[in-house]
Amino acid sequence: MRKRYGIFLCILFMLSLLLAGCKEDEDTKSIKPSEEGIAVSNTGLELGLTSENYPSIDGSTSTLPLVQEIYKAMVVPTGEGEEWLNLPQTPSKTVPSYKKLIAGEVDMIFVPYASQDILKEAKTQEVKLEFFPVSTEALIFITSNDNTAQNITEEQVRNIYIDYAINNWKEIGGPDKELIPLCRNADSGSQSQLDNLILKGQPMNERIKENFVELTMDGLLEQVAFYHNVSEKECFGLGYTLYHYLQNVDGITGIGEKLRILNYEGIPATSETIKDGSYPLVSNYYAVVRKDLPKDHAARKIIEWLKTDDGKKCIRRSGLYPVT
Numbered sequence: 001m002r003k004r005y006g007i008f009l010c011i012l013f014m015l016s017l018l019l020a021g022c023k024e025d026e027d028t029k030s031i032k033p034s035e036e037g038i039a040v041s042n043t044g045l046e047l048g049l050t051s052e053n054y055p056s057i058d059g060s061t062s063t064l065p066l067v068q069e070i071y072k073a074m075v076v077p078t079g080e081g082e083e084w085l086n087l088p089q090t091p092s093k094t095v096p097s098y099k100k101l102i103a104g105e106v107d108m109i110f111v112p113y114a115s116q117d118i119l120k121e122a123k124t125q126e127v128k129l130e131f132f133p134v135s136t137e138a139l140i141f142i143t144s145n146d147n148t149a150q151n152i153t154e155e156q157v158r159n160i161y162i163d164y165a166i167n168n169w170k171e172i173g174g175p176d177k178e179l180i181p182l183c184r185n186a187d188s189g190s191q192s193q194l195d196n197l198i199l200k201g202q203p204m205n206e207r208i209k210e211n212f213v214e215l216t217m218d219g220l221l222e223q224v225a226f227y228h229n230v231s232e233k234e235c236f237g238l239g240y241t242l243y244h245y246l247q248n249v250d251g252i253t254g255i256g257e258k259l260r261i262l263n264y265e266g267i268p269a270t271s272e273t274i275k276d277g278s279y280p281l282v283s284n285y286y287a288v289v290r291k292d293l294p295k296d297h298a299a300r301k302i303i304e305w306l307k308t309d310d311g312k313k314c315i316r317r318s319g320l321y322p323v324t
Helices: 002-022 042-046 061-074 094-102 116-124 154-161 189-199 206-211 217-230 243-253 271-275 298-305 309-317
Strands: 057-059 108-112 129-144 178-181 235-242 259-261 282-290
Touching (some): 042 061, 061 189, 094 108, 094 282, 108 189, 129 217, 129 271, 154 178, 189 235, 189 282, 217 243, 217 259, 235 243, 282 298
Parallel strands (some): 057 108
Antiparallel strands (some): 108 282, 129 235, 129 282
16 A cells, blocks of 8 residues: 555656646747757747757858847857857858758758859759758949949959959049959958859959968958058059948948949939939848758748848848848
């Protein structure tokens, strides 16, 4: 009898534990943090995310704010000051993240469209990529705000960066000062956009690549803004970047006050001309996955969520505009 009574008490104890688990606060539906400290939010739970299946995400420097906002939407803040543990901080940049995806080292990347070299590499590795447009972006050309030049055309840009044939700003309606064409390294998203939209398979002039390359976007922005102040030459720099990246950086550093965005083919780059497509160099950021990624994978669920109203709000919080 005593033995049965003990078994009965044990069963009651187990039931009490189960009931206690069922009464978890419904307003904070989240799983327990894993060893990495991830606790999934209500939104994440609705998508079927857990601390174990949260996808590995990489991308370009310009899409880091979007990757961070997705993480904040899917994960509960923990720690002092309601901070997010393991918030992504160091993107691999555009080309390296594509290579990681092709190699199967990450599940998903947020990047500009792939360059021809990347597409060839994927084909060589027999990897098929799927591209899902997420937000709008635009390639823009910039110079110092002290420069009086206002406009640049596709023909002029190609003459500069392919042939190095325009060396003075007066040739494109600016002052009688030397034109210094600054450029980015091949791994950058802005360089991929220049290749896709302007160079179109033709190589950049070797003299420019050797003498005026900047390895970071912040470095290029500073060079364009201040080159004429640090050089003995009577000159202004010409550079290129991505519109929304510049807006986000400007909000932090104020560098935009030192820069002039040149009109392209007579059309200014603004949020309105980018959204309505009238600016000629509009492009997209894409969520990219391998085609062999399982259909029920968490990365695909996040892509579908980004198409919803809540997902579009997340994109806007990152400083980008959702595709329409």
